[in-house]
Amino acid sequence: MVVGQRHQALGERAIDAAAAVDQQLAGLDQRSGCLGHGRRAYREDTAAVSASRRALSIVGRISVDIAPLRESRPYRALWIGQLVSMVGRQITVVAVPYQVYQLTHSSFAVGALGFVQVVPLVAVSLAGGAVADRVDRRRLLLLTQVLLGGCSSLLAAGALLGTPPLGFVYAVTGAAAAVSAIDSPTRAAMIPNLVSRRQLPAAQMLNIALFQTSLIAGPALAGLVLSHAGLGAAYLIDVATFAAAVIALLMVPPQPPRGERREAPLAAIGRGLAFIARQPAVLGGFLIDLVAMIFGMRRALFPVLAATTFHAGAGGLGLLFAAPAVGAVAAALSSGWLSRRSRLGTVIVVSVAVWGASVAGFGLVSSLWPALALLAVGGAADTYSAVCRSTMLQTITPDELRGRLSSVYFMVVVGGPYLGDIEAGSVGSAVSPEASIVSGGAIVLLGTVAVAAGFPALLRYRQHPTTTEHRDTESR
Numbered sequence: 001m002v003v004g005q006r007h008q009a010l011g012e013r014a015i016d017a018a019a020a021v022d023q024q025l026a027g028l029d030q031r032s033g034c035l036g037h038g039r040r041a042y043r044e045d046t047a048a049v050s051a052s053r054r055a056l057s058i059v060g061r062i063s064v065d066i067a068p069l070r071e072s073r074p075y076r077a078l079w080i081g082q083l084v085s086m087v088g089r090q091i092t093v094v095a096v097p098y099q100v101y102q103l104t105h106s107s108f109a110v111g112a113l114g115f116v117q118v119v120p121l122v123a124v125s126l127a128g129g130a131v132a133d134r135v136d137r138r139r140l141l142l143l144t145q146v147l148l149g150g151c152s153s154l155l156a157a158g159a160l161l162g163t164p165p166l167g168f169v170y171a172v173t174g175a176a177a178a179v180s181a182i183d184s185p186t187r188a189a190m191i192p193n194l195v196s197r198r199q200l201p202a203a204q205m206l207n208i209a210l211f212q213t214s215l216i217a218g219p220a221l222a223g224l225v226l227s228h229a230g231l232g233a234a235y236l237i238d239v240a241t242f243a244a245a246v247i248a249l250l251m252v253p254p255q256p257p258r259g260e261r262r263e264a265p266l267a268a269i270g271r272g273l274a275f276i277a278r279q280p281a282v283l284g285g286f287l288i289d290l291v292a293m294i295f296g297m298r299r300a301l302f303p304v305l306a307a308t309t310f311h312a313g314a315g316g317l318g319l320l321f322a323a324p325a326v327g328a329v330a331a332a333l334s335s336g337w338l339s340r341r342s343r344l345g346t347v348i349v350v351s352v353a354v355w356g357a358s359v360a361g362f363g364l365v366s367s368l369w370p371a372l373a374l375l376a377v378g379g380a381a382d383t384y385s386a387v388c389r390s391t392m393l394q395t396i397t398p399d400e401l402r403g404r405l406s407s408v409y410f411m412v413v414v415g416g417p418y419l420g421d422i423e424a425g426s427v428g429s430a431v432s433p434e435a436s437i438v439s440g441g442a443i444v445l446l447g448t449v450a451v452a453a454g455f456p457a458l459l460r461y462r463q464h465p466t467t468t469e470h471r472d473t474e475s476r
Helices: 002-062 067-071 073-104 107-132 137-160 166-193 197-228 231-249 265-277 280-296 299-309 313-333 336-340 344-362 368-396 399-430 433-454 456-460
Strands: none
Touching: 067 073, 067 197, 073 107, 073 137, 073 166, 073 197, 073 231, 073 299, 073 313, 107 137, 107 166, 107 265, 107 299, 107 399, 137 166, 137 231, 166 197, 166 368, 166 399, 197 231, 197 313, 197 368, 265 280, 265 399, 280 344, 280 368, 280 399, 280 433, 280 456, 299 313, 299 399, 299 433, 313 368, 344 368, 344 433, 344 456, 368 399, 399 433, 433 456
16 A cells, blocks of 8 residues: 555656656747747848848949048038039020020021030130139139129120120120130139049049039029020029129139249140140040030020920920939939949940930930930930049149140030030931931941040050049148
8 A cells, every 4th residue: 555655656756757847848949949039030130231231332332422522621612602603504504595596496596506605615715724724723713703694694684675686695605605615624623622632533523413413403493484584584593693603712722823834825725735645545535525515415406396396395495404414413423433443434435325325316206205314314424424534634634734634625525515506406407306316326326436446545544543632731
């Protein structure tokens, strides 16, 4: 009996012990499951953080570099003032051809604006660049801003007093082009002295972003102002915006000439041209851009296209002028990769080819929105080409020659489209606007191939990164 009870007690204790072991094992399994779940959650969180970091890294690599605006107070002041004044200037750029078309209803008369502007531009540009290398550049810019504001005041007065003669509009527009031929090269030559050399590509892209932003805001505002307030109000807005440029320039330190050498004007111009001839990559860059601007810029046909092809009126005209700038701003905001790209010549050639293809496609469509999309693609390609050309030019050129070479650059960038206006208006009147556009895009493609083959140094050009400073302490 006692033995049986003892065996029973032992059995009960064994059962209890087994149950305890089972509970412990179950607890271990539960804790193991929790641990496994925690490890999986940790791995998932780590993967999410890594993906976020990779995404931010990609965004950081392609986003526009704003270091020049953040670190250089003079450059920041110059940039902001120019942004405001350029918006007003682009309102006038739209208003003038609109006014000429209203006066004449002739695409040829609108295209003739190119001739009216390119003649003083060519006549003054080289001399203006030589002057920019000999005097205080800030003081010279203050003078040009006052003169440009005066030209816009005359256009406003003519529009408000009635219907001005066509010759008056041509004359004032030509005078403004002559002043711009001094203003733009002087401004471009001053920028390398306001930022470090390593920041120069970013500064050039910020300048292009500024210009292209004005090409969006200016034409868009121009369409609204012309539709609701008229030509006089459009010109007066331009006059008001020049005050911002003057105030900004007063915040920039004086920019006296750095070279001690004094030359006769013609000799100074000749030395600048000789420098270009000795740099085949620079010369090739000038030529390929000249082809792109003369045969790819079809803005003289925008008024007739807006009225007859797209049936969009003044608002559509503003959109046509603004569309390339939309693509250009998108390109500028995603331009961080250019700072790490060494083969700038290759970027130039490919970008110009894309520009030509976009122009040809623009001539083949008859609906407004596809046309705007193609113009935006072309604007993006032109922006990448422009920043690479400008960076290459400012890097290679010594400071005492920057005014002269910037004047040649300006003559190509601005004079080329004016010649393109003449060519586009003439072909558009003789054949059709569409034929003028398509043939121009095809010529750009052929010209790109020809320049790339004739100037292999352009394709081979590499930008070597450096941190050498090119600005004085007082310019920071």
